[in-house]
Amino acid sequence: xxxxxxxxxxxxRPYTPRPAPARHDPGGPPPASRTVFAAAHVVAxxxxxxxxxxxxxxxxxxxxxFRRHLWSHGLGVxxxxxxxxxxxxxDWPAAAELIRRSAAEARAVGGRIVCGAGTDQLPPGxxxxxxxxxAYEEQLALVEETGSGAVLMASRALAAAAKTPDDYxxxxxxxxxxxxxxxxxxxxxxxxxxxxxxxxGSTDLDAATxxxxxxxxxxxxxxxxxxxxxxxxxxxxxxxxxxxxxxxxYTGDDFNYPELIxxxxxxxxxxxxxxxxxxxxxxxxxxxxLDSGDVKGFRELLDPTVELSRHLFRAPTRFYxxxxxxxxxxxxxxxxxxxxxxxxxxxxxPHLARAYELADGLGLFPDPELAEARMASLLxxxxxxx
Numbered sequence: 001x002x003x004x005x006x007x008x009x010x011x012x013r014p015y016t017p018r019p020a021p022a023r024h025d026p027g028g029p030p031p032a033s034r035t036v037f038a039a040a041h042v043v044a045x046x047x048x049x050x051x052x053x054x055x056x057x058x059x060x061x062x063x064x065x066f067r068r069h070l071w072s073h074g075l076g077v078x079x080x081x082x083x084x085x086x087x088x089x090x091d092w093p094a095a096a097e098l099i100r101r102s103a104a105e106a107r108a109v110g111g112r113i114v115c116g117a118g119t120d121q122l123p124p125g126x127x128x129x130x131x132x133x134x135a136y137e138e139q140l141a142l143v144e145e146t147g148s149g150a151v152l153m154a155s156r157a158l159a160a161a162a163k164t165p166d167d168y169x170x171x172x173x174x175x176x177x178x179x180x181x182x183x184x185x186x187x188x189x190x191x192x193x194x195x196x197x198x199x200x201g202s203t204d205l206d207a208a209t210x211x212x213x214x215x216x217x218x219x220x221x222x223x224x225x226x227x228x229x230x231x232x233x234x235x236x237x238x239x240x241x242x243x244x245x246x247x248x249x250y251t252g253d254d255f256n257y258p259e260l261i262x263x264x265x266x267x268x269x270x271x272x273x274x275x276x277x278x279x280x281x282x283x284x285x286x287x288x289x290l291d292s293g294d295v296k297g298f299r300e301l302l303d304p305t306v307e308l309s310r311h312l313f314r315a316p317t318r319f320y321x322x323x324x325x326x327x328x329x330x331x332x333x334x335x336x337x338x339x340x341x342x343x344x345x346x347x348x349x350p351h352l353a354r355a356y357e358l359a360d361g362l363g364l365f366p367d368p369e370l371a372e373a374r375m376a377s378l379l380x381x382x383x384x385x386x
Contacts (some may be wrong), residue, residue, distance in 0.1 A: 022363025071111030089341025150341030
């Protein structure tokens, strides 16, 4: 059957879906050569009577089932990160419950998990550095109580409160001294969250990098690794070459991840990626190929996914979550295309149609007929039809 998909410039174009999925990873233990986390989305409760400014309503059964899907392929789960709509629909009470539930599920199935600790319980407005520290401490304590690894997320409140690089150094030194175990530090660029522009005390990325490295060099025993989400492969490579011994680089570059994970003669990046939410089985298969030393085979599997990833993460990048949840719906991981905060409206129909086409071309959908039927239903809802 041929679908009529909308074109960005107007009109429609014919598209014939593939009849069968590509070969999928059957699942198995975690990859051996790289540590790989998929930042996972949350599934909204579509029947909840809530609005964009109301509390987040989560379908816990579907949300946890998706995490079991990722663990079954040997991937780790990065929980309550920006992919889970932290600061874009998922409030702190819901995030705290998500961390508790996912950590318990991880223990039950033997899955690897890290969870984001930030400051998003603070109300809008100005806050002192002491208040920012206290907010971080509250969330870090909750994550540690669950037995999960912690990711110290970049904080909007800290970006607003800090006046100098020394303010960042002081806050992070305080937190790292208290951390029970090694944590992951997260540098999220302003393309993912405009409120984080100038993080580490400067809009000059070279200067910001030096401050970031000061944090790492002062507390290497308390840092498992860094997650870099700047969409700049050259900068990530330069940064990872300067890391203290034993500190890992987890790429968060959803534009250049195959080359960064493959690495070069001086090292490689591990992965903590939002795009590995929809790419989970394919990504797991690719890294297992890399485990065998077959870099060419790894690139042959993962390179073709970059066009889809760049489409999902195109500017304004922070709305990539809409495409991620859309693909989860088409793949059968949830029964609806609804997001907390109503974020399903953040991307246009032509954008979603192109995401469907690219994902179908990669063979990502376990049931192409289901994906086709759901895409057709969306076209009908939008008045586009077949």
